[in-house]
Amino acid sequence: MEKNEDFFQNVFAVARLIPKGRVTNYGAIAKYLGAARSSRMVGWAMNAAHSQKKKVPAHRVVNRIGMLTGKHHFETPFLMQELLEKEGVKVENDKIVNFKKHFWDPMAELAL
DNA sequence: CAGGTGACTGTTG
């Protein structure tokens, strides 16, 4: 019943836990939630993040290559890059520079 | 009810 909503809330919770200046990918969140094969669902959940009462740093969530694939879903396509750059994350050609360096893994930071 | 889509990822050519 509330399972689905719980999954969404779970994704939002992890997204809010992402430290400033850090980014992660959908697969990492999905895996942390036990749905490693549902990386797409994480993106779908982010789509609902806009509707959430609490703000969700969806701009800190990108695909595995660090590309701002979801920027089109923000209020404005440049908002995502603006926020990332403001947090110290350099973005070029819709891709995060040194993505590996800014990568934040919930499994490594939250688990254990 | 069936088909198509998508803020993805991993494997193969």
Next chain:
DNA sequence: ACAACAGCCACCT
């Protein structure tokens, strides 16, 4: 190294 194909699951038409 890059390009293309397939697997995956929830939501929409």
